[in-house]
Amino acid sequence: MSGNQRLLRRETGPLLRIAETMAARPLVSIFSLTGEKSGETTLPEVMSAPIRTDIVQFVHINMNKNHRQAYAVNIHAGKQVSAESWGTGRAVARIPRVGGGGTSRSGQGAFGNMCRGGRMFAPTKTWRKWHRKINVTQKRYAVASALAASAVPALVMARGHKIDEVPEIPLVLDNSLESAKKTSAAKDILAAIGAIDDVNKAAESKKIRAGKGKARNRRYTLRRGPLVIYKTNDGVEQAFRNLPGVELCCVDRLNLLQLAPGGHMGRFCIWSQAALDALNEIYGKNGKAIPEDIMANADLARLINSDEIQSVLNPAKRANKKFLRKKNPLTSIKALAKLDPYAAAARESEQRAEAARKDQRAAILKKRRETAKSKKQYRAQGLAFYEKVSKQGDVCANGFTIA
């Protein structure tokens, strides 16, 4: 609901709260004590305060310390003894020992934190800082945030309240709530408006506390139920206070420890009409300041894609060009082609010529073999001539021809 309101506010213009009309804010139904809708009112401005879990947590942690009771050990504990160290030379540790005799206590160590019956280390003091001071603005911020969260059904459910049957969040009842007198009547009212589930949850959750607390006057633990907020107590307190889990609060004195128990926002609140309307007086121009959002419009996706921003953006940067693995242009023609297409073309044609020459080699060899063969035929002739010539005795008539 608070998100919606922010959107609406944006559309009415930059001067948000002052220029706003009543009609611009969402309406909250008012229910009669029998559960029917009996009227309408506008949602108070506080309900659209920013929801800041960090501030609520901080304030809650510190506020929670403020109802502590001091504890400390007795200032004299462990010191009511006149013990003195025996010193060295007696084969015992040098711790102060109880003097005297006749009792087992004599000669025992005393005073030290390690000794039985001695004083503890760093005895706890009552003047420990138990309470915490919190800035008023922060406290108010936290309460405003918690109120805003109580108006968001998702947060209330997330906190664990059973609000499935509740007709509307925030749940506002008419002013006759404030004059309820009997607890039985209170129970009926809650049943009529669907809040009884939360009360039942609290009632069923009553268990004996785990831990030492059970012996220290904190025997039972209980879940928290609805918080009934009124303007004037005409009997509400007494009517509702005995119901398990139900708490009551006057609008003028809203308590963060009730609005955000455990530091977790989203308490299920039941308002009386007077109380809800009183919020407009308490929080506003004349009253407590309502904290402002850091971002009026927190929809990042919409902001980024809006015309106003897109029109002034730089163009998107391209990813840097990756340089693929370098190939050696001396061995790879493709790599060479990238650098020097002329040389690549030259090398390629040379390679083709070489390949062509290789094919032709067969033809060349064949030719060579033929010429060799044809030369060989003359060899026989030559040998025959030689034979003849060697047989011949004298030189022939003209020196050449053989008879």
Added chain:
Amino acid sequence: MALKVPESVLKKQATQAKIAEQAKQASYEARQKKRQDKKDAIAAAEKYSAEYKATEDAAIANRRQAKAQGGFYVPSMPKLALIIRIRGTIGVSPKAKKIMQLFRLRQIHNATFVKLNESTIRMLRLIEPYVTYGYPSRSTVEKLIYKRGFGKLNKQRIPIADNSVIEEGVGSVGIKCCADLIHEIYTVGPNFKEANNFLWPFKLTSPRGGFSNKTKLVHFLEGGEAGNRGEEINKLVKRMI
């Protein structure tokens, strides 16, 4: 009752459509640029290969002419040197340390190109015991840049896997592709400083087959490895690349 489309959805669709349009346009332009770059690269490479051939032919012609006339052809002093650091970091004298820092030779087997002029020659003299240097051939320059070439982009060591690296690093000065870069380095052009500084110092391996048997520490002329070894640097680089 027809459901109304939420305004946020409509807006998103509109912006996405615009982005898609821009992306399409950008990719079209990128493709055009790529095509043009390739054409430029080929044109540049052709121009350079003609230039290299012309200089070689000129040198050959000069030598022949000199021979024919019985005179001598003195080629110009080399303008480019490649320095390789061959000694480690421990126990280096402060002056030499500083000079090697200035040459960006901070690690053993780091190599850089350097323009040869009065000042750099004097600097080299001071660091001779720690480095070896010489005059690299064009193919050495090419090999170094192809295999061990990394560029300094945004203070990072980025491999020269694509001409875009070169264009990003040194395109403002007119060097857009690898052929441009190699040409600038080898012919020590007007933007040699930018081109060389763009190149991260080459990190070479130890030479396959090892350094000299005698000892690395003496001068090359004495059988060691240090100092100026002229054209022999190419052989060493071949073993170290």
